[in-house]
Amino acid sequence: MHALLLASALLIGCLLAVQTSVNLQLNKAVGTPYGASSVQLSVATVLLAVLAVAVGTIGAIRLVPDVPFWHLLGGLASPLYITSGILLFPRLGALAAVGLFVTGQMFASLGLDLLGLLGLAKKPISLGIVLGAVAVLVGITVIIRSQRAAQPAVPPPPPATGSGGGSVATATAPAVAAKQSGAFQGGWILLGLVAGAVLPIQGAVNAQLRKDLQAPVTVATISFIVATLTIVVVLLLLLAFRRTPQPKFQPLGAMPWWGWLGGACAAAYVTATFMLIPEIGAATTVALTVTGQQVASAAIDNSGLFRLPKRPLTAPRLGGLALLIAGSVLVQLT
Numbered sequence: 001m002h003a004l005l006l007a008s009a010l011l012i013g014c015l016l017a018v019q020t021s022v023n024l025q026l027n028k029a030v031g032t033p034y035g036a037s038s039v040q041l042s043v044a045t046v047l048l049a050v051l052a053v054a055v056g057t058i059g060a061i062r063l064v065p066d067v068p069f070w071h072l073l074g075g076l077a078s079p080l081y082i083t084s085g086i087l088l089f090p091r092l093g094a095l096a097a098v099g100l101f102v103t104g105q106m107f108a109s110l111g112l113d114l115l116g117l118l119g120l121a122k123k124p125i126s127l128g129i130v131l132g133a134v135a136v137l138v139g140i141t142v143i144i145r146s147q148r149a150a151q152p153a154v155p156p157p158p159p160a161t162g163s164g165g166g167s168v169a170t171a172t173a174p175a176v177a178a179k180q181s182g183a184f185q186g187g188w189i190l191l192g193l194v195a196g197a198v199l200p201i202q203g204a205v206n207a208q209l210r211k212d213l214q215a216p217v218t219v220a221t222i223s224f225i226v227a228t229l230t231i232v233v234v235l236l237l238l239l240a241f242r243r244t245p246q247p248k249f250q251p252l253g254a255m256p257w258w259g260w261l262g263g264a265c266a267a268a269y270v271t272a273t274f275m276l277i278p279e280i281g282a283a284t285t286v287a288l289t290v291t292g293q294q295v296a297s298a299a300i301d302n303s304g305l306f307r308l309p310k311r312p313l314t315a316p317r318l319g320g321l322a323l324l325i326a327g328s329v330l331v332q333l334t
Contacts, residue, residue, distance in 0.1 A: 005276060009285050012272040013292025015265040017098055020085030021306040025259035026252075033086040034235040035247030037079055041231055043263025044270075045224040051271065052217045060215035064222065067212040074209065075226030077202035078266070079234065084195035091188055093311045096143050098297035099324055100189060102290050103140045104196025106133065106331050109286070118204035128334025132327040139323030144189065146316035203273075220270040258306070287332035291325050 027036035052058040064072065081101070088097040110133065116122030202223070210219045238244040269289075276285045298321050304310035313321075 002280070005280050006284070006288060008272060009276050009280065009288035010292040012269050012276075013289035013294075014296035015269050016289070016293045017094060017296035017300060018306075019262045019265035019269070020082070020089055020097070021094060021300050021308060022259055022265075023082065023086050023262040024089055025255055025307065026262060027086045029248070029251040029255040029259065031246070031248045031251075032235075032244045033083050034231060034238055034244055036086055037083045037231045038228065038235055038247075039252075040082060040262040040266065041078060041224060041228040043260065044266040045221065045228050047264060047267040048217065048221040048224055048271070051267070052215075052221045055217055057215035057218045058221070060213040060218040061222065063213055067209060071205060071209040071212060072222065072226060074202045074205035075223040075228075076230055077198035078224065078227035079231035080198055081195045082262075082266075083231070084191050088188055088192050088195075089308065092144075092185075092192070094297040094300040094308065095294070095311065095313075095317060095321065097192055098293055099140045099143045099320070100192025101196035101199070102294060102324055102328060103136050104193035105199050105290065106136050106196075106328060108197035109200035110331060112200055112204055118201065119208050120204055126334050128330050132330025132332075132334065135323045135327030135330065137327075139320045139327060142316055142320035142323065146314060146320065216275065217271060220267070223270070224267075284333065287329045290328040290332070294321055294324055294328075 023036060023040055026040055027033050030036045030039060049058070085097065085101075088100070091097075092100070110129065112118060112120050113123040114125055206219055206223055209222065210216055213219055213222075235244070235247070239246065273285060273289065298313055298317075300306065300308060301311040302313040311317075
């Protein structure tokens with residue numbers, strides 16, 4: 001039975017990588033990442049609400065007015081994480097994007113544990129934690145550097161012509177283009193780290209809400225209700241200021257069936273973690289889910305699954321993946 005629970009934790013980690021990958025098809029159909037996130041979160045909310053009704057815990061919602069307001073804010077992390085995945089997977093690849101998520105997740109969870117924030121018990125630092133953190137940093141650095149090395153060089157622009165018809169030297173143009181490209185990638189890297197960092201914060205806040213309500217599935221439902229309302233408000237504001245295209249819902253009918261799995265993966269992940277943590281412990285659950293997330297993202301990248309471009313698992317990327325997994329396990333189990 002214990003082995004089955006461990007395998008389940010590994011599997012739900014894989015679901016996170018699958019969730020982000022299939023959401024790209026949802027984004028392609030809807031035409032805006034914010035609209036796609038709204039659809040995906042709505043699907044997850046409905047599934048969790050049905051499950052809460054089925055297990056008979058939906059009535060715990062009546063206790064919400066009595067809980068501290070900040071205990072209800074865990075859902076704010078989900079729109080950021082989901083939308084970031086939609087934006088980052090096609091730009092950085094599944095392995096690099098998930099590696100950034102995991103790195104942000106590891107260091108945020110370390111901060112929460114070492115400082116005893118958001119109701120968590122304070123943990124002392126240890127050699128294993130330090131070695132694990134270094135391994136995670138080295139691993140993600142290796143993956144990002146190998147990703148950059150695999151990208152084609154930016155082609156220089158055609159030379160400008162002067163008044164006499166001769167060409168004007170533009171030797172600095174490629175350097176400027178490369179600098180701008182690096183700055184943009186730096187922004188995407190930062191987004192990936194922040195999106196990963198909000199997940200353990202979300203978990204800590206939702207844990208406080210679970211203590212208030214004593215109903216894990218209902219807590220997940222409330223978290224996704226908050227997430228859905230948040231991304232819908234963001235979408236409406238962006239539409240009002242014409243910062244995103246109008247969502248298109250008609251193409252959803254032509255989307256592959258697996259394009260709808262993002263909401264189910266999200267609901268399954270949240271529900272399973274609530275059920276597994278009391279059985280096998282929080283550290284083991286996080287270590288296994290993070291490992292599954294990274295292994296699945298590597299497989300998706302290497303095989304080009306879910307219509308993503310193939311990114312071969314080269315020796316440097318494989319080494320970076322191994323360091324990420326080893327570091328994650330060390331941090332969580334030390």
